[in-house]
Amino acid sequence: GINAEYGGTVGFTCPTCRSRYCEIPVECRVCGLTLVCAPHLARSYHHLFPLHLFTEVPVGQEGCEGCGAPVEQTGYRCDRCTKVFCYTCDLFIHDMLHHCPGCEITGS
Numbered sequence: 001g002i003n004a005e006y007g008g009t010v011g012f013t014c015p016t017c018r019s020r021y022c023e024i025p026v027e028c029r030v031c032g033l034t035l036v037c038a039p040h041l042a043r044s045y046h047h048l049f050p051l052h053l054f055t056e057v058p059v060g061q062e063g064c065e066g067c068g069a070p071v072e073q074t075g076y077r078c079d080r081c082t083k084v085f086c087y088t089c090d091l092f093i094h095d096m097l098h099h100c101p102g103c104e105i106t107g108s
Contacts, residue, residue, distance in 0.1 A: 001011070007024055012024050012035060013033060014030065014033055015086070016026045016028070016031045016033050016036060017030045017031040017033075021031075022046060023035075024037055024040075025040065027093060031072055036059065042048045046048055050098070051058050051093070051097075051098055051099060051100065052078075052080075053094075054076035054077055054078050054079070054085065054090055054093075054094075054100075055066065055076070056074055056075075056076055056077075057074070057075050057076070057077045057084065058073065058074060058075075059071045059072075059073070059074070059075040059084060062084055063087075064084065064085050064086040064089050065083040065084060065085055065088065065089075065101070065102050066085045066086065066089030066092070066093065066101065067088070067089055068084055071085075073088045074087070076089075076090040076103050078100045078103060079104075080102075081100060081102035081103045081106045082102075082104075083100070083102030083103075085099075085102075
């Protein structure tokens with residue numbers, strides 16, 4: 001965690017062995033734990049667990065669960081929550097969000 005001990009300087013403390021570091025990310029020289037800040041971890045987390053691909057399905061005049069626009073011919077269905085999204089929302093979900101909003105709402 002961040003601490004402001006020792007003369008007011010800001011540093012980082014390894015939660016395992018209490019070694020202090022000035023900058024992160026770094027691998028602790030004492031215990032080997034990789035120290036990273038929470039925002040950096042959150043930005044890279046989706047690469048460890050990528051979102052499953054949605055199934056391409058033919059649809060009628062259903063509305064997209066993401067933007068509400070009509071999905072006229074082909075939709076993209078999440079197999080976990082069964083919500084259908086348009087092509088644009090499917091791209092946005094996989095490229096930017098990295099999690100299905102339908103699963104977040106339904107708890108799937």
